[in-house]
Amino acid sequence: MQQEKAVGSVRLWEIIVAAIFLVFGAIVVWDSRRLGAQWGSDGPQAGYFPFYIGAIICVASLVNLFSAVAKGSRDAFVEWGQLRLILIVMVPTLVYVALMDNPWYSLGMYVPSIVFIAFFMRFLGKYGWPKIVAVSVGTVVAFFVMFEIWFKVPLPKGPIEAAFGFA
Amino acid sequence: MQEIQSLLGGFAVALSWFNLMLMLAGIVLGVIIGVLPGLGGANGVAILLPLTFTMAQQPGGATSAIILLSCIYWGALFGGAITSILFNIPGEPWSVATTFDGYPLGQKGRAGAALTAAFTSSFVGALVAVLLITFLSPIVAKFALRFGPPEFFSVYLLTFCAFVGMSKGSPFKTISSMMLGFALAAIGMDTVTGQLRMTFGFEVLIKGFDFLIAVIGLFGIGEILLTLEEGLEFKGTQAKLNMRVVIDTWKELPRYWKTSIRSSAVGCMMGIVPGGATPASFMSYGLAKKMSRDGAKFGTGMVEGVVAPETAAHAAGTSALLPMLTLGVPGSPTAAVLLGGLMIWGLQPGPLLFIEKPDFVWGLIASMYLGNIVGLIVVLTCVPFFAAILRVPFSIIAPVILVICAIGAYTVHSSMFDVWLMVVFGVMGYIFKKLDYPLAPLVLALVLGDRAEDSFRQSMLMSQGDMRIFYANSLVGTITTLSLLLLFWPIISMGIDLLRGRRAPTIDNE
Numbered sequence: 300m301q302q303e304k305a306v307g308s309v310r311l312w313e314i315i316v317a318a319i320f321l322v323f324g325a326i327v328v329w330d331s332r333r334l335g336a337q338w339g340s341d342g343p344q345a346g347y348f349p350f351y352i353g354a355i356i357c358v359a360s361l362v363n364l365f366s367a368v369a370k371g372s373r374d375a376f377v378e379w380g381q382l383r384l385i386l387i388v389m390v391p392t393l394v395y396v397a398l399m400d401n402p403w404y405s406l407g408m409y410v411p412s413i414v415f416i417a418f419f420m421r422f423l424g425k426y427g428w429p430k431i432v433a434v435s436v437g438t439v440v441a442f443f444v445m446f447e448i449w450f451k452v453p454l455p456k457g458p459i460e461a462a463f464g465f466a
Numbered sequence: 467m468q469e470i471q472s473l474l475g476g477f478a479v480a481l482s483w484f485n486l487m488l489m490l491a492g493i494v495l496g497v498i499i500g501v502l503p504g505l506g507g508a509n510g511v512a513i514l515l516p517l518t519f520t521m522a523q524q525p526g527g528a529t530s531a532i533i534l535l536s537c538i539y540w541g542a543l544f545g546g547a548i549t550s551i552l553f554n555i556p557g558e559p560w561s562v563a564t565t566f567d568g569y570p571l572g573q574k575g576r577a578g579a580a581l582t583a584a585f586t587s588s589f590v591g592a593l594v595a596v597l598l599i600t601f602l603s604p605i606v607a608k609f610a611l612r613f614g615p616p617e618f619f620s621v622y623l624l625t626f627c628a629f630v631g632m633s634k635g636s637p638f639k640t641i642s643s644m645m646l647g648f649a650l651a652a653i654g655m656d657t658v659t660g661q662l663r664m665t666f667g668f669e670v671l672i673k674g675f676d677f678l679i680a681v682i683g684l685f686g687i688g689e690i691l692l693t694l695e696e697g698l699e700f701k702g703t704q705a706k707l708n709m710r711v712v713i714d715t716w717k718e719l720p721r722y723w724k725t726s727i728r729s730s731a732v733g734c735m736m737g738i739v740p741g742g743a744t745p746a747s748f749m750s751y752g753l754a755k756k757m758s759r760d761g762a763k764f765g766t767g768m769v770e771g772v773v774a775p776e777t778a779a780h781a782a783g784t785s786a787l788l789p790m791l792t793l794g795v796p797g798s799p800t801a802a803v804l805l806g807g808l809m810i811w812g813l814q815p816g817p818l819l820f821i822e823k824p825d826f827v828w829g830l831i832a833s834m835y836l837g838n839i840v841g842l843i844v845v846l847t848c849v850p851f852f853a854a855i856l857r858v859p860f861s862i863i864a865p866v867i868l869v870i871c872a873i874g875a876y877t878v879h880s881s882m883f884d885v886w887l888m889v890v891f892g893v894m895g896y897i898f899k900k901l902d903y904p905l906a907p908l909v910l911a912l913v914l915g916d917r918a919e920d921s922f923r924q925s926m927l928m929s930q931g932d933m934r935i936f937y938a939n940s941l942v943g944t945i946t947t948l949s950l951l952l953l954f955w956p957i958i959s960m961g962i963d964l965l966r967g968r969r970a971p972t973i974d975n976e
Contacts, residue, residue, distance in 0.1 A: 313901055320642050327649045330664045342927045345661040348919045349652045352645050359641040366636070376900065381695040388694060392868055396889060399872070400882035408873065416865040424861030438866055442873065450517045452877050
């Protein structure tokens, strides 16, 4: 038997998600009331349909909330070892997206993709640099040819692509 | 026999070199997508959809575009079987039942037989479903021409109530997730009044959420995160398929003709009802187990146990396109993405499509026949190549898939905000999957939200706010009653069981 630390029980997460649903439903109801969920002079107002949607979300999430509190499973939602693996992927992904899109200095799509693939190969795969460069640059060049040249779908480009004459 | 004539016209459209090439490319891409973790039919098609924007502008281009995308779908359906049998990883939810007997067969060294049986029965299931589409869809479309807004709303209602009635988990979770889809669809500019709904002053929200982003995030990123929990390596059996194994298996298959017919019927019936493909494969497996002479040996590696779920799943996956084409109501998330494609290309799905764009509709139907034949040949000949993809180490495949998802999310609207959104949807998809909130109703509600709301509003305008319009004539009344029956089915079936004094029946899926 492996003894792994659990990160929250299923029950806890059921409660959290149901509560978020409840808040979301309340926001929908509130915003629909603001727009008018009544019958206007020219037909149903903008909030007419969403109002009911929001109301149903509230009712359903209340049921989910109660059933989670009453008989939610105490099993682990995710074990620490699993969460570690997930974070190893999620954190670099967030950095990757931030490199592509931030208010200060966005690098476009191609260069961060090379860095992203290289990072994974280096830190998870422990590959040597020649292989890393070949795979990461090769993949991204293939995407470049496919998108920019074949299908003529431009992707965002940063300063380095501009230096090569692509803007 | 007007259908035959229309179909021959369709073959004339589909049988150009360009379209055949697209078919082959679509199938190969589709199988790769089906084999890769984190990429499935729905998000694979969603990612590649933007590539067809320019293609669809040319004359006849929309037909080529739908041929490409639908062949990706067939390919993904075939590909799901490869991972199920060789790696015990179901590529799609409806390949889960294939692992029950497929993986043990592979362990016994009969992976070749399992794969041949899976591909062949997939093909048979698809063929039956395409025949159904060929002959039933013109009738349904003609019938649906009489539909007004109340009828369309009742069909949407039926679609969504079917999800609640057929869901295996908590119906309230299904409702929550579905309504979340509707609410997200409502965000942004209201098309009728021009008012902004739930934007709270954020400019990026005015355009609203695109369901393609949601599909890429929920099914792509969410799936990768789930796969990660299992660890970083895939352990699989070797795949070898030589002609002798194929022919030997083909000789064995006719013995299971009863299972094939039953599974095709189950698949077609469940496929037309939304969300039906996964229950169809389980149901067909359960039925085969009960009715076969070797039923007791199921789960230890029986070819028949592969035939049953694969036939049903492929039949259901294919017949999910019938309501999409004729009514504009997709039967599965992938069909929903294809429907979204039609709308982006400027085609209005629904009964009028059969009259206004017969070339498109019949070209697509003809391509279903050809695509599945091409698909069968491709998968039978190239299995080792596709299986090799899963042997590429995770540290290479994971970042490449994430990059593909990011590019796919960006290209939908050329917006970086969408890439952030995709990441958020990914985390959401992961948590939802873990807590058994179904994703398919969310996606379908996101796709159909605006249309459902429009038909609801128009109905309300017609009746001046009187709900009785949904019982105004026998047609709309029947559909509405059926919807309500399905909606309350969990309660009704509980009631029936209480009366009979028995435990609630569950789908046999051990």
